[in-house]
Amino acid sequence: MNIYIVKRIFTMLLTIWAIATLTFIIMKCIPGDPFASDSRALPEEVLQNVRAKYNLDKPVPVQYALYMKDMLSFDLGVSLNSETRTVNEIIKQGAPVSAIIGLQAMIIAAIFGVILGSVSALNHRKFIDYFATTIAIIGISIPNFILAPFLIKYFAVDMPLFPVARWGTWMHSVLPSIALAVTPLAIIARFMRSSMLEVLKQDYIMTANSKGLSKYKIVWSHGIRNAILPVVSFIGPLFASLITGTFVIEQIFAIPGIGRYFVESVFNRDYPVIMGTTIFFSAVLVFVLFIIDMSYRLIDPRIKLTSEGDGK
Amino acid sequence: MSKEVINDSSFKKLQKNNDFAENSMRPSVSAFKESVINIVKNKMAVIGFILIVVIFFLAIFGPHMVNYGHSEQILEDANLPPSLDHWFGTDNLGRDMWVRTWLGARVSLTVGLAATLIDIIFGVVIGGIAGYAAGRGKIGDRIDGFLMRLIEILYGIPYLLVVILLLVVMEPGLFTIIIALAATGWVGMARIIRGQVLQLSTQDYVLAAQKLGTPHWKIITKHLWPNTLNIIIVNLSFTIPTAIFSEAFLSFIGLGVQAPFASWGTMANDALSVIFSGEWWQLFFPALLISFTMFAFNVFGDGVQDALDPSIKE
Numbered sequence: 001m002n003i004y005i006v007k008r009i010f011t012m013l014l015t016i017w018a019i020a021t022l023t024f025i026i027m028k029c030i031p032g033d034p035f036a037s038d039s040r041a042l043p044e045e046v047l048q049n050v051r052a053k054y055n056l057d058k059p060v061p062v063q064y065a066l067y068m069k070d071m072l073s074f075d076l077g078v079s080l081n082s083e084t085r086t087v088n089e090i091i092k093q094g095a096p097v098s099a100i101i102g103l104q105a106m107i108i109a110a111i112f113g114v115i116l117g118s119v120s121a122l123n124h125r126k127f128i129d130y131f132a133t134t135i136a137i138i139g140i141s142i143p144n145f146i147l148a149p150f151l152i153k154y155f156a157v158d159m160p161l162f163p164v165a166r167w168g169t170w171m172h173s174v175l176p177s178i179a180l181a182v183t184p185l186a187i188i189a190r191f192m193r194s195s196m197l198e199v200l201k202q203d204y205i206m207t208a209n210s211k212g213l214s215k216y217k218i219v220w221s222h223g224i225r226n227a228i229l230p231v232v233s234f235i236g237p238l239f240a241s242l243i244t245g246t247f248v249i250e251q252i253f254a255i256p257g258i259g260r261y262f263v264e265s266v267f268n269r270d271y272p273v274i275m276g277t278t279i280f281f282s283a284v285l286v287f288v289l290f291i292i293d294m295s296y297r298l299i300d301p302r303i304k305l306t307s308e309g310d311g312k
Numbered sequence: 313m314s315k316e317v318i319n320d321s322s323f324k325k326l327q328k329n330n331d332f333a334e335n336s337m338r339p340s341v342s343a344f345k346e347s348v349i350n351i352v353k354n355k356m357a358v359i360g361f362i363l364i365v366v367i368f369f370l371a372i373f374g375p376h377m378v379n380y381g382h383s384e385q386i387l388e389d390a391n392l393p394p395s396l397d398h399w400f401g402t403d404n405l406g407r408d409m410w411v412r413t414w415l416g417a418r419v420s421l422t423v424g425l426a427a428t429l430i431d432i433i434f435g436v437v438i439g440g441i442a443g444y445a446a447g448r449g450k451i452g453d454r455i456d457g458f459l460m461r462l463i464e465i466l467y468g469i470p471y472l473l474v475v476i477l478l479l480v481v482m483e484p485g486l487f488t489i490i491i492a493l494a495a496t497g498w499v500g501m502a503r504i505i506r507g508q509v510l511q512l513s514t515q516d517y518v519l520a521a522q523k524l525g526t527p528h529w530k531i532i533t534k535h536l537w538p539n540t541l542n543i544i545i546v547n548l549s550f551t552i553p554t555a556i557f558s559e560a561f562l563s564f565i566g567l568g569v570q571a572p573f574a575s576w577g578t579m580a581n582d583a584l585s586v587i588f589s590g591e592w593w594q595l596f597f598p599a600l601l602i603s604f605t606m607f608a609f610n611v612f613g614d615g616v617q618d619a620l621d622p623s624i625k626e
Contacts, residue, residue, distance in 0.1 A: 011464060018465045026477050137356075141607035143557055145564050146599040149584055244472040248565060252584070263565055266480055274480065278473050285470055 019282040076276035087276030094258030105180035117192025139186025145248040148179040165254040196227040236289045350619035357615020363608035374414030401593040419575040423559040424552045430494035435501025443509025471496035479567040542620045549613030
């Protein structure tokens with residue numbers, strides 16, 4: 001158990017290091033440096049100074065070493081676009097906003113996904129099942145960046161229930177959370193359905209039935225509790241899709257979250273911000289995967305903690 | 313229920329029939345034919361397949377059905393609703409939406425198919441080598457260990473982030489998107505293939521082949537790869553819609569194909585600003601087609617999975 005955790009933490013750190021290195025290499029592959037094409041046409045001496053300030057005048061391995069050193073002290077550098085803002089500040093401001101939307105979306109997706117999937121499995125091959133399955137497939141088929149504009153049109157413009165965009169009150173977070181939740185909701189529902197169907201065939205359900213347990217109790221304490229386990233393992237990839245989902249959702253709703261800063265920095269070629277946010281996103285994802293893996297193994301005592309990591 | 317009386321007259325005596333006894337076997341059906349029969353039985357899968365065929369057909373012939381160019385601007389005809397002249401209406405520059413939508417389909421389908429093909433080639437080669445090398449001496453274990461470590465690390469990286477990073481560095485365009493998607497997409501395929509090959513390589517026929525002195529490359533290509541075909545096809549049917557979604561997503565945030573070329577993603581993005589002014593068709597048709605394509609590939613993929621992978625049958 002302990003050896004496994006140590007091994008996992010080691011792999012986790014290795015992954016974050018690999019991402020940081022990969023990002024560094026990709027950024028270094030760009031021809032020229034960020035100041036060469038500056039429209040302000042700085043004099044040569046100023047350019048020299050600026051380059052020296054950002055360590056761009058040093059050889060690449062030295063730059064790499066310096067970058068890694070900064071990373072170890074959690075210093076991700078300064079935005080090239082607004083000299084006064086550090087990448088850390090951008091993350092500090094943007095991350096909570098994104099976290100609120102992401103968390104709400106996750107909760108909506110989990111609750112309704114589990115309900116939809118269970119209802120469909122309990123009514124296997126009946127009308128409700130086909131209806132719920134169709135809804136799930138439609139949910140998977142409609143990308144969130146398509147759904148969001150329609151949500152705005154119908155629930156903010158035609159029927160002014162919610163604000164159109166921007167960030168402020170809780171009401172502002174409702175439509176973005178829904179738009180973000182639809183795909184994971186549908187995916188959870190499908191997983192839940194097949195998992196529940198599997199569980200309902202088990203002997204202990206039959207035992208519970210023959211004991212005369214109420215249907216509610218069977219479904220709740222024997223059905224859902226067992227069926228939900230495989231679904232938990234799927235939260236990791238879902239979390240990754242939520243992160244990328246925030247890129248567009250925050251763009252569409254003009255929400256000052258970290259996803260929007262990331263996309264903006266891509267457009268402005270603001271390299272320190274691109275690198276910093278990429279590493280931040282990856283670190284969060286890797287950490288969440290680790291937590292899920294651990295909790296999954298704690299929830300279900302049948303799963304043994306082993307160091308075996310093959311993809312079966 | 314009425315009571316039935318059972319007596320001798322309820323039974324009929326049959327003649328002994330050797331013919332029947334000899335021929336009571338189910339007619340022999342090849343594995344391929346059987347899976348096709350299974351897919352055809354699945355109504356949703358058939359709907360998906362028909363949709364895919366229609367989308368491909370219109371992507372190839374659609375733009376030639378009308379007499380407009382993809383970047384031909386007729387400013388007097390800007391923002392026309394769908395009519396007999398312009399089946400899908402026109403956009404804010406007077407370009408015909410029907411032509412642009414189906415040219416966009418070409419982009420999406422090309423990206424989906426090309427990226428998936430490259431994924432499969434890399435995934436099968438690397439996953440096959442890793443799975444076969446595992447448990448075959450010190451060197452074999454080391455090869456597998458190295459490849460698995462690499463795959464494990466790459467798997468932990470959110471692929472769209474890497475794709476976006478690559479697109480920042482490279483020239484935006486169709487080719488770049490395919491390369492960027494393929495560079496990150498093979499990992500999942502390699503993981504699955506490795507698991508499958510690992511399982512297969514303990515089978516008796518592989519052992520027999522080895523004892524008969526069959527070279528490694530021949531065991532991999534003749535005995536292992538053909539047996540992973542099922543899992544490849546199942547995976548393929550889900551990789552294609554993912555690639556199509558990714559292209560639309562990237563084009564939507566502005567890293568996809570560049571004007572004057574269009575893809576569904578760029579068209580949806582262009583139409584965002586007009587949704588409030590009432591030109592619904594400019595968003596509706598690209599949005600509808602992205603969703604239809606994803607839907608078609610997903611339900612068809614489900615059907616294929618049910619037909620090919622008996623372990624997941626309900």
